Amino acid sequence: MVASVGWQATTVAVVGIVIGVPLGVVAGRATWILFSSHVGVVPVAVVPVALLGLLVVGVLVAANLLAIGPALAATRSKPGRLLRSQ
Secondary structure, eight states: HHHHHHHHHHHHHHHHHHHHHHHHHHHHHHHHHHHHHHTTOOOOOOOOHHHHHHHHHHHHHHHHHHHHHHHHHHHSSOOHHHTTTT
């Protein structure tokens, strides 16, 4: 039970990372180019790959840490007894 909740948390986090990181990079670059053209600086957008890697690892760790509580609650419940009582 704990493993299945952990895998669900990991799956949701990976889907968010796969969609959010590329969209964030594109939006950030577009915003910086627009902003820098009005300020008069060179419009070079630098994407720190190492920082993005740390972000991905941090999101996966946070998702699994947040899943511990619901996983333990699901382990303590007795689904068979709950379903038979209804």
